Amino acid sequence: MVRALTLVGMVWASATVSAAPDADDYRRSLGLREAWSGLTRDVAFPAQWRGDGHFYYRHTVEGGFAFVLGSPDSAQLQPAFDAARLAQGLSAASGQDVAPLRLPFSQFAYVAEGDNPNGAIRFSLDSTYATWRCTLTDYLCALVTRAGRPRGFGVVRDLRVPADNAPRRSPDGQWEAYAEGFNVVLRHVADGKVTPLTRDGRGDAFYDPETLAWSPDSRHIALYRVTPGFPRLVTRVESAPAGQLQPVLQTQLYPKPGDAVDIEQPVLFDVAGNRKPIDTPLVSNPYSLSPIQWRSDSSSFSMEYVARGFQTVRVVAVDAGTGKAHAAVEEKADTFVYADRTFLHDVGGQGRELLWISERDGWRHLYLIDGTDGSVRQQITQGDWVVRDVLHVDDTQRRIWFSASGMDAGQDPYQRQLFSVNFDGRNLTRLTHAPADHDVAISPDGRYYIDVYSRPDMPPVASLHRIDGTPVRELARGDISRLLAAGWKAPESFVAKGRDGRTDIWGMVVRPGDYDPKRRYPVVENIYAGPHDAFVPKTFWPFGYHSGGDKQIGMQALADLGFIVVQIDGMGTAHRSKAFHDVAWKNLGDSGFPDRIAWHKALAAKDRSYDISGGVGIYGASAGGQSTLGALELHPELYTVGVAMAGCFDNRMDKISWNEQWMGWPVDARYARASGVTHAAKLRGDLLLVVGEQDSNVDPASTAQVVDALIKAGKDFDLLNVPGGEHSVGRSTGPIDYVTRRQFDFFVRHLMRAPTPRWNAEKKGQP
Structure with a gap:
């Protein structure tokens, strides 16, 4: 594509497009992944x-x-x-x-x-x-x-399906426990004698055999008594089922924010049939309870309790002799405790010392907790950086191996490095040094580890080390010489200050393969702003696609049609400080846009080829779809064209787990304020909505409600409803991904302001 450049005042602006992308351009662009993946050797994936x-x-x-x-x-x-x-x-x-x-x-x-x-x-x-x-x-x-009874997003049992009631045999082989109806019984294996342990089970308060756990000494049984939650069913019509003409009705157990969840409460018995009452105030308002874990000496068992609202997480220990419960660990936050990323290690297996990860000082760090009273014995790590993952614990050496990021001033704060440290916080040792992201896997016996390290601009090196960091041998070194010869260029990093003028915001820039710095290029942002992670790639990224929780569109493939494509991690995403993360709390509509807008403006001020004068395009799937719609509704001064796929546009319509974690409980007015339906009348710019008819992750009615609101507001938009499509609505339906081609077309027409090929004249309508 060739553009003439004109200087208007002090701003470079693109003139008429002299050559719009044709079908051959699309073929080359959309064939990049296949072409590039065949050009590398020994590019290693995590071990x-x-x-x-x-x-x-x-x-x-x-x-x-x-x-x-x-x-x-x-x-x-x-x-x-x-x-x-x-x-x-x-x-x-x-x-x-x-x-x-x-x-x-x-x-x-x-x-x-x-x-x-x-x-x-x-x-x-x-x-x-x-x-x-x-x-x-x-x-x-x-x-x-999965054997047994499924649960909707882990919190509501599907009572239409029988529980797995296979007898649970005691470790010594003398006893079996199982359910009879809503109750639980104990059978002596030698003589077959059956002893009822409970008689008060009923449909609205039953004993769940799938949760049953024997103590290691075979003297006690613990399990959960369950009060069922609300069995919300989402109904979908499969309009074009394979192999038949008539539509099919599909239903799914799908709890949503605010719905009643299963209330689990622990119960304890000995093999003589005696029930030991348990104090339950410490687990009185559960969102979830983890599976019961017995201590190695059988003196007690524990469970991790997440309170409804995700502001309190406890490790609750129950004494096997008395039934007395106490909080072995308690974590509280005014905003949220990131429950999906907690870490617990029982040192010695007897509950006296616990390793725990907490953000209580504003950063994610390791703590040694006294399991008898929940007090902190030692903050093991500290500083303005974050522990990412605990990879290995040696109780005998009292030493921990973990990955961390953000320790190197001036370097990418998301790159992981490997460290080890004693339980008392001494002898913190760095084991990796290359300025890259290190994906480390430690052997089960703790003697070796494999380090696969890379950056988006550096192919992976895989090497084997002894646990003290001593190198054993190199396993693989990526060879990208043919890829470079074919014209591949690494994406670039760009850093700009965020909304507060102080915090660094990191992003990635992907330019066309034939990039000319003297030309002007329209800009498209690939957005996913979910608080559960960070999303700008930090590892080698050779094949033109970045796969996250949902299928993403090829940034390079789109760029090669004549765009600059970027991805940014704004405030509200993970792996930085607690304050950075907390921006998302009850505020998913924010999506880090104040940081993103500042980042775009900073790059445009530095790079004259980065043309945001006509607005920025944006696309995303799932939570990225929600953000895309929000960009066009709430920030139309910058974002003018959007493709929103499989969006959870209203958090009240989406799954319970993800949304209550970040938007809170009870459901309040902030849910409505974050809703794309609420703000539909504010839409400006051009919008394409894409939804899979059979999306089992996000209720497709969420998209339908946006459509309804846009129609009532008199707004123009495009809609692509994929029959039979799942949450990954971009699944291949032909020589290329049909949804991808439609997305690319949308940006060419509405952001580049150029015509697209007449696809209906092409064979099968494909490039």
């Missing part, structure tokens, strides 16, 4: 360990990808399995063509098959997230189904 001390990982090879298996004791690598037979077995079971060097997963786990602890593998498909299991002897593959 994993088997229980027997072998490691394995995926890497690029001629023709695609291969999985290799190795051992610290040998420099030889071997195939992790027979890829040809696995592809054949998965093809037969799934009905989809699977190629041996294009297996549709990047990680897997070895699982037992018969007497062989590594006789099968288990994995989730990249496209559908369905879990499969394949044996490694006859290579038979099957979908994995």
